[in-house]
Amino acid sequence: MRATIPGVSTPESTVTAPPLRLAAATRALAQRQAQHSTEVTRLIEAAFRLIRRQGVVEPGVREVVAEAGLPNRSFYRHFATKDEFWLVLLEDNLAHLTADVAKAMQAASDPLQQVEAWMLTIFSQATDPEAIAVGRPFLMHGARLRDAHPEVYRATGSALLDLLEQAIHDAAASGLVRSDDARGDARAIFNLCLSVMQSHVLDRTLPSPNEQARVMGFAFRALGVQ
Numbered sequence: 001m002r003a004t005i006p007g008v009s010t011p012e013s014t015v016t017a018p019p020l021r022l023a024a025a026t027r028a029l030a031q032r033q034a035q036h037s038t039e040v041t042r043l044i045e046a047a048f049r050l051i052r053r054q055g056v057v058e059p060g061v062r063e064v065v066a067e068a069g070l071p072n073r074s075f076y077r078h079f080a081t082k083d084e085f086w087l088v089l090l091e092d093n094l095a096h097l098t099a100d101v102a103k104a105m106q107a108a109s110d111p112l113q114q115v116e117a118w119m120l121t122i123f124s125q126a127t128d129p130e131a132i133a134v135g136r137p138f139l140m141h142g143a144r145l146r147d148a149h150p151e152v153y154r155a156t157g158s159a160l161l162d163l164l165e166q167a168i169h170d171a172a173a174s175g176l177v178r179s180d181d182a183r184g185d186a187r188a189i190f191n192l193c194l195s196v197m198q199s200h201v202l203d204r205t206l207p208s209p210n211e212q213a214r215v216m217g218f219a220f221r222a223l224g225v226q
Contacts, residue, residue, distance in 0.1 A: 040078050042068040043085070044092055048134060057137045086145060090138050091156045097125065098159045105163060111171035112225070115189075116216060118164050122193045123212050126200035139198050161190050168223065178224030189219045 046068035050059040059067075061075050061082065068074075079085040104117040125131045146153040165186035172179040179185045196215055200207050 036078060039068075039070060039074050040088075042070060043075065043078065044089060047085075047089055048093075051137055052130065052133050055133060057140050083145060083148060086138075086141060087149060087152055087156070090145070090153075093134060093138060094156050094160060097121075098163065101160060101163055105167065110176065111167050111174055112176040114167035115164065115171060115177075115219075115223075118167060119189070119193050119216050119219065120212070122197050123207055123215075126197045126207050132201055136201050139202055157190075161186055164190055171223070176225070177220075185223060188222070192219065 043064055047059055047064050050056055050063055050067055056063075062072065064085075065072050065075050075085070079088070101118055101121045104121045105114040108114040108117045125135055142153075165182050168177065168179050168186050168189075169182040171177040172182060192215065196207060196211070
């Protein structure tokens, strides 16, 4: 029974939950969050498996939940729309690409080579069969997603852009390149390299070593590298 003070009303919201009750509620919430996280991961992995195995551009919701071994209602428990699911898939795909780019850049000996490693890893997305199979559906839906969710869509690529910006900034600080706007220069090279890569993926063609060298040479000349 709650203790009360005569003549004084205590709002329910000001009553602190007893420690054991709070701990029980916290555990229950943590369990639900863990379950939701597991289900989301299963749905994402299922979608990527379908894309790789069947070459489908847009797997259906029923296909995804069946592949994940979950009931149909589980999809809309986590995603309000199919577009929201596609944005999560895009974010996940770009996170893996960003990790690959970062790993390649870490192996470079100086910031200028890091810029080169960034560009080469982007081009590799148009030469690696698995990267092509996974990435092509996102290019097919990219314009629609960007138009419907511009802010969210742009945010998915920010980490990838950040890596290039930092490398250009460091290269300029070391006197290896000329750049008074590392972010602007990074964005220009970002758009150039992604455009070349995406065109080849959509056309089902491969960028030749000569083409890659020309694009990189153009980018380096723009940064004042002879």
